[in-house]
Amino acid sequence: MRTFPDREALASALAEEVAEALRNAIGDGGEATLAVSGGSTPKLFFHALSKAELDWESVTVTLVDERWVPDTEERSNARLVQEHLLWNEAARARFVPLFIDANSPEGALPEVQQRVADLSGPLTVAVLGMGDDGHTASFFPGGDRLEDAIDPTGKALVLPMRAKAAIEPRITLTLPVLLAAKKLVLHVEGEAKKRVLDEALAGDDPLQMPIRAVIRNAREPLEVAWAP
Numbered sequence: 001m002r003t004f005p006d007r008e009a010l011a012s013a014l015a016e017e018v019a020e021a022l023r024n025a026i027g028d029g030g031e032a033t034l035a036v037s038g039g040s041t042p043k044l045f046f047h048a049l050s051k052a053e054l055d056w057e058s059v060t061v062t063l064v065d066e067r068w069v070p071d072t073e074e075r076s077n078a079r080l081v082q083e084h085l086l087w088n089e090a091a092r093a094r095f096v097p098l099f100i101d102a103n104s105p106e107g108a109l110p111e112v113q114q115r116v117a118d119l120s121g122p123l124t125v126a127v128l129g130m131g132d133d134g135h136t137a138s139f140f141p142g143g144d145r146l147e148d149a150i151d152p153t154g155k156a157l158v159l160p161m162r163a164k165a166a167i168e169p170r171i172t173l174t175l176p177v178l179l180a181a182k183k184l185v186l187h188v189e190g191e192a193k194k195r196v197l198d199e200a201l202a203g204d205d206p207l208q209m210p211i212r213a214v215i216r217n218a219r220e221p222l223e224v225a226w227a228p
């Protein structure tokens with residue numbers, strides 16, 4: 001775990017690293033893909049990253065997970081990304097949302113799955129957040145599709161997820177898609193989440209604390225960026 005003195009320092013260091021990974025991928029193959037999380041933690045990071053100088057036209061931005069609400073709603077992760085990341089330099093990036101105008105994520109699954117399949121190759125970068133219950137992406141304890149979503153050998157790219165703590169139905173990239181990212185980072189802030197992470201590291205059951213599925217299956221030790 002890398003500890004930063006404050007959230008601003010974390011945001012600018014993480015933005016610079018992510019920008020560098022995107023630049024490298026663009027240099028190698030001409031394209032880069034970035035999957036980001038919703039929630040409250042990423043805003044400062046988004047602001048810093050939006051100012052990074054790179055060939056944003058070659059970057060596709062998508063989400064690690066989405067709440068099943070249109071982007072006119074405050075809780076939409078797409079809205080968060082549009083308002084906080086896709087401006088300044090990053091306004092030139094292409095955005096691939098996980099929400100489509102359908103009644104349920106279950107009904108939309110084939111179309112969203114196709115969108116994700118159409119992204120070129122593995123994700124260049126995925127930035128995860130974590131909730132106080134040890135969820136990450138939409139891998140919620142008690143989620144109806146949790147076991148499938150965190151199956152490291154699963155074939156699905158995206159899955160719907162319903163859980164009490166999730167409020168709305170959700171759709172999420174699956175564990176194998178996240179693990180395949182060339183750079184995978186967990187961005188967490190505050191003492192409470194540090195304790196949650198310690199608890200996750202001290203135990204085994206990923207159904208209880210799904211962040212464990214990422215920690216245990218990551219190809220390299222999971223990069224964690226933390227600030228108080």
Ligand SMILES: O=C(O)[C@H](O)[C@@H](O)[C@H](O)[C@H](O)COP(=O)(O)O
Nearest residue numbers: 037038039040041129130131137
């Ligand atoms: O849509 C979401 O809610 C997420 O992508 C989710 O997995 C998030 O990263 C954590 O819940 C942390 O959220 P906070 O940053 O708000 O604590």
